[in-house]
Amino acid sequence: MRDDEPPRSGTQRVRIDLAYDGRAFSGWAAQPGLRTVEDTLAAALTTILRTIEPVRLVVAGRTDAGVHARGQVVHADLDAAAYAALPGRNDRSPERAARDRLNAVLPDDVVVRRVAAAPPGFDARFAAVWRRYRYRICDDPAAFDPLRRHDTVVINDRLDPGAMTRAAQRLLGLNDFAAFCKRRDGASTVRTLIDYSWYREDDATVTATVRADAFCHSMVRALVGALVPVGLGRAPVSFPAEVLAGGIRDPRVKVMPAHGLCLEEVGYPPDDQLAVRAAQARNRRG
Amino acid sequence: MRDDEPPRSGTQRVRIDLAYDGRAFSGWAAQPGLRTVEDTLAAALTTILRTIEPVRLVVAGRTDAGVHARGQVVHADLDAAAYAALPGRNDRSPERAARDRLNAVLPDDVVVRRVAAAPPGFDARFAAVWRRYRYRICDDPAAFDPLRRHDTVVINDRLDPGAMTRAAQRLLGLNDFAAFCKRRDGASTVRTLIDYSWYREDDATVTATVRADAFCHSMVRALVGALVPVGLGRAPVSFPAEVLAGGIRDPRVKVMPAHGLCLEEVGYPPDDQLAVRAAQARNRRG
Numbered sequence: 001m002r003d004d005e006p007p008r009s010g011t012q013r014v015r016i017d018l019a020y021d022g023r024a025f026s027g028w029a030a031q032p033g034l035r036t037v038e039d040t041l042a043a044a045l046t047t048i049l050r051t052i053e054p055v056r057l058v059v060a061g062r063t064d065a066g067v068h069a070r071g072q073v074v075h076a077d078l079d080a081a082a083y084a085a086l087p088g089r090n091d092r093s094p095e096r097a098a099r100d101r102l103n104a105v106l107p108d109d110v111v112v113r114r115v116a117a118a119p120p121g122f123d124a125r126f127a128a129v130w131r132r133y134r135y136r137i138c139d140d141p142a143a144f145d146p147l148r149r150h151d152t153v154v155i156n157d158r159l160d161p162g163a164m165t166r167a168a169q170r171l172l173g174l175n176d177f178a179a180f181c182k183r184r185d186g187a188s189t190v191r192t193l194i195d196y197s198w199y200r201e202d203d204a205t206v207t208a209t210v211r212a213d214a215f216c217h218s219m220v221r222a223l224v225g226a227l228v229p230v231g232l233g234r235a236p237v238s239f240p241a242e243v244l245a246g247g248i249r250d251p252r253v254k255v256m257p258a259h260g261l262c263l264e265e266v267g268y269p270p271d272d273q274l275a276v277r278a279a280q281a282r283n284r285r286g
Numbered sequence: 287m288r289d290d291e292p293p294r295s296g297t298q299r300v301r302i303d304l305a306y307d308g309r310a311f312s313g314w315a316a317q318p319g320l321r322t323v324e325d326t327l328a329a330a331l332t333t334i335l336r337t338i339e340p341v342r343l344v345v346a347g348r349t350d351a352g353v354h355a356r357g358q359v360v361h362a363d364l365d366a367a368a369y370a371a372l373p374g375r376n377d378r379s380p381e382r383a384a385r386d387r388l389n390a391v392l393p394d395d396v397v398v399r400r401v402a403a404a405p406p407g408f409d410a411r412f413a414a415v416w417r418r419y420r421y422r423i424c425d426d427p428a429a430f431d432p433l434r435r436h437d438t439v440v441i442n443d444r445l446d447p448g449a450m451t452r453a454a455q456r457l458l459g460l461n462d463f464a465a466f467c468k469r470r471d472g473a474s475t476v477r478t479l480i481d482y483s484w485y486r487e488d489d490a491t492v493t494a495t496v497r498a499d500a501f502c503h504s505m506v507r508a509l510v511g512a513l514v515p516v517g518l519g520r521a522p523v524s525f526p527a528e529v530l531a532g533g534i535r536d537p538r539v540k541v542m543p544a545h546g547l548c549l550e551e552v553g554y555p556p557d558d559q560l561a562v563r564a565a566q567a568r569n570r571r572g
Contacts, residue, residue, distance in 0.1 A: 021432040068433055099428055111432050142385055146307040146397050147354055147437050147548070262433070 011077040012084070013118040014098070016041070019070045021109040023150055023259065027065040028072075037063070040110060041074070041102075048101040049082040060124045060266040061131050064218065066258030068151055071132075071265040075124040121275030122268070126282050130194055130267040133220045135208040135260045136201070137228070143204035152205065153260035159206045159231035161198035167230045168196035168208075170241040171223070179243045179250060180223050181216035188284070189216050196223065198231070206231070214281075218255050225254040297363035298370070299404040300384070302327070305356045307395040309436055309545065313351040314358075323349070326396060327360070327388075334387040335368040346410045346552040347417050350504065352544030354437055357418075357551040361410040407561030408554070412568050416480055416553040419506045421494040421546045422487070423514070429490035438491065439546035445492045445517035447484035453516045454482035454494075456527040457509070465529045465536060466509050467502035474570070475502050482509065484517070492517070500567075504541050511540040 007013040018041065026034035030042070038057055045055040060073040086097040098115040106112065121127065136152040138144045139159045145152070171193050178189040195211040208227070210220050226243055229235035229252070243250045269277050293299040304327065312320035316328070324343055331341040346359040372383040384401040392398065407413065422438040424430045425445045431438070457479050464475040481497040494513070496506050512529055515521035515538070529536045555563050 019430075019432050021435070070431065070433070103427060108435055109432050111428065111430050113428050141389060142397065142399050144305075144397050145356065146305050146395050147356070149307070149394055151433050 007077045010080055012080040013075055013077050013122065014083070014095075015114075015116050015118045015122060015124065016074045016076065016102075017113040018072050018074070019111045019113060020068065020072070021150070022063060022066050022068040024109055025065065027067065028059055028061070028063045037069075037072075037110065040107065041112075042076075044102050044105045045076060045078070047105050048086065048098065049079060051079050051082055053079075058124050060128045061215075061263045063261075063263055064221075064258055067261045067263065068259070069263040072263055073124045073128070073266045073268075075118055075122060119271040119274060121271075121278060123274070123278040124266075126278040127268055127274045128214070128266050128281075129269055129277060130211050130213055131215060131263065132195070132209065132211040132265040132267070133215075134262050134264050135210065135220065135224045135256065136262075137206050137208075137224075137260060138204050139206055139231075140204040145204075148205075150259060151262060153257050155228070155232075157232050159198075159228070160233065161200050161206050161231065163233075163237055164198040164206075164208075164227045164231040165196075167237040167240050168198065168223075168227055170238070171196055171244055175244060176247060177216065177219055177244070178247050180219045180226065180253070182218050183249075184217065187216065191215065191219070193223075198227065220261055221256045221258065222249075222253055224256045224260070226250075228254070228256070293363045296366055298366040299361055299363050299408065300369070300381075301400075301402050301404045301408060301410065302360045302362065302388075302398060303400040304358050304360070305397045305399060306354065306358065307436070308349060308352050308354040310395055311351065313353065314345055314347070314349045323355075323358075323396065326393065327398075328362075330388050330391045331362060331364070333391055334372070334384065335365060337365050337368055339365075344410050346414045347501075347549045349547075349549055350507075350544055353547045353549065354545070355549040358549055359410045359414070359552045359554075361404055361408060405557040405560060407557075407564060409560070409564040410552075412564040413554055413560045414500070414552050414567075415555055415563060416497050416499055417501060417549065418481070418495065418497040418551040418553070419501075420548050420550050421496065421506065421510045421542065422548075423492050423494075423510075423546060424490050425492055425517075426490040431490075434491075436545060437548060439543050441514070441518075443518050445484075445514070446519065447486050447492050447517065449519075449523055450484040450492075450494075450513045450517040451482075453523040453526050454484065454509075454513055456524070457482055457530055461530060462533060463502065463505055463530070464533050466505045466512065466539070468504050469535075470503065473502065477501065477505070479509075484513065506547055507542045507544065508535075508539055510542045510546070512536075514540070514542070 025037050028037045030038040042055045057074045057076050086094045095115045102112040138152050138154040144154050174192045176190050181189045192213045198208050201207045226240040311323050314323045316324040328341045343360045372380045381401045388398040424438050424440040430440050460478045462476050467475045478499045484494050487493045512526040
């Protein structure tokens with residue numbers, strides 16, 4: 001099954017919303033011999049449906065090793081009969097039964113928030129219109145909350161989120177983000193950056209919100225790495241835009257650690273525009 | 287050294303504010319063969335001071351195994367010469383040098399927020415006028431944030447924080463909390479409960495604030511356990527006050543899990559009242 005195929009007959013396409021603590025996972029994408037979110041969720045689905053064929057998943061955001069998610073979205077084409085039979089003798093819906101059974105078999109670092117029959121044309125990857133990520137940095141080591149050390153990066157000097165936001169605004173819009181992407185042959189690095197702002201969440205924590213139509217590999221962490229020197233006063237507000245214009249990876253831009261990053265939300269168009277959106281995205285990035 | 291001795295000559299009493307993730311600790315109090323916060327901090331102090339005698343600590347809140355802290359306070363009487371020599375050739379204060387060196391040698395689940403010369407009469411335990419704890423419960427398993435599972439307890443049914451607060455208010459004031467305490471021979475269970483309220487922190491999380499002059503063993507977790515049945519509608523608003531009046535442990539009150547609990551803050555009187563307060567508390571609880 002390729003990503004862009006419509007549901008086969010005899011299957012029910014479902015949308016699954018989930019959250020995970022990325023620490024103990026080697027990222028989303030299945031890899032032989034490694035613990036990944038994709039393998040973990042697919043195995044749980046296969047278990048609760050008792051199907052012979054393993055369940056295949058299509059994901060909105062392929063998070064890297066160590067990256068967290070609170071609003072990840074996937075779709076899967078499930079055996080329609082097995083799915084309909086899930087509630088058993090209870091009067092719950094298949095949606096509710098699937099969610100609760102998944103949470104009962106999943107390890108405690110993955111939580112399924114919702115399972116729902118996908119509207120026609122829905123594709124978790126290609127129908128998405130944006131992905132929103134958050135990055136947390138503590139800029140006062142003595143004020144660091146040890147209870148958040150698994151999703152917060154700590155640095156030794158204070159950041160100026162106002163200057164960081166001013167610099168970040170210059171990156172917005174349709175641009176070639178090659179300077180912030182790991183190169184892959186044949187893949188476009190043109191993306192639309194919709195939001196990129198920084199604010200002080202509490203005395204010691206500065207948070208970035210980054211939203212784009214899509215991201216290439218390690219792009220959010222490089223976008224954060226380009227802004228930290230500005231926040232520390234070690235690079236001018238113009239620095240990130242200069243890196244962007246350069247069009248190649250810049251050694252002054254550090255790709256920030258994975259554990260500060262969390263996929264918070266994926267946006268989709270209204271149901272009647274899902275199919276058109278998916279077709280557009282396939283043509284552009286496929 | 288007993289808790290209530292004044293600083294010996296040749297020593298400098300310091301106040302240390304710290305935070306810790308309680309998961310990997312067998313509580314605050316030193317125990318042979320177990321990893322405890324007390325042993326960990328004392329060893330770090332002994333290391334940075336290079337003293338022969340191990341540093342002894344007096345703590346405001348003896349947290350149980352698995353309980354977290356963001357606002358724990360301790361005092362220690364340090365070798366004055368070794369403390370004064372901490373900054374070395376740098377121009378930093380001993381306070382700043384002690385804090386930074388402690389954080390450099392401590393494991394990453396303990397963070398020292400501040401080290402300061404203690405004012406005359408300061409005693410971390412006996413001069414404290416109140417301790418404030420927080421307890422976090424998620425009441426919607428599908429909305430549970432896996433990134434907070436180490437400091438949030440999850441239950442299957444929805445809570446009513448309004449009813450819980452109404453019931454909690456009936457416990458306020460000077461009372462014998464024997465019904466909520468693990469019995470220890472000769473120890474008073476009379477405490478003053480200053481605040482006890484519940485509020486909904488977000489869609490899926492309900493949080494308790496509990497503040498008292500002091501707590502006996504497992505008291506906060508029993509106070510939370512007495513309110514959960516009220517929040518679930520399975521016990522009347524009068525239930526916790528009835529348990530209190532009963533004066534003995536009630537099997538209907540579950541002592542809630544440790545990992546939802548965090549010591550957030552310890553209150554002290556103005557400096558000129560520290561000594562009087564410490565003497566009063568020693569007389570009452572010593």
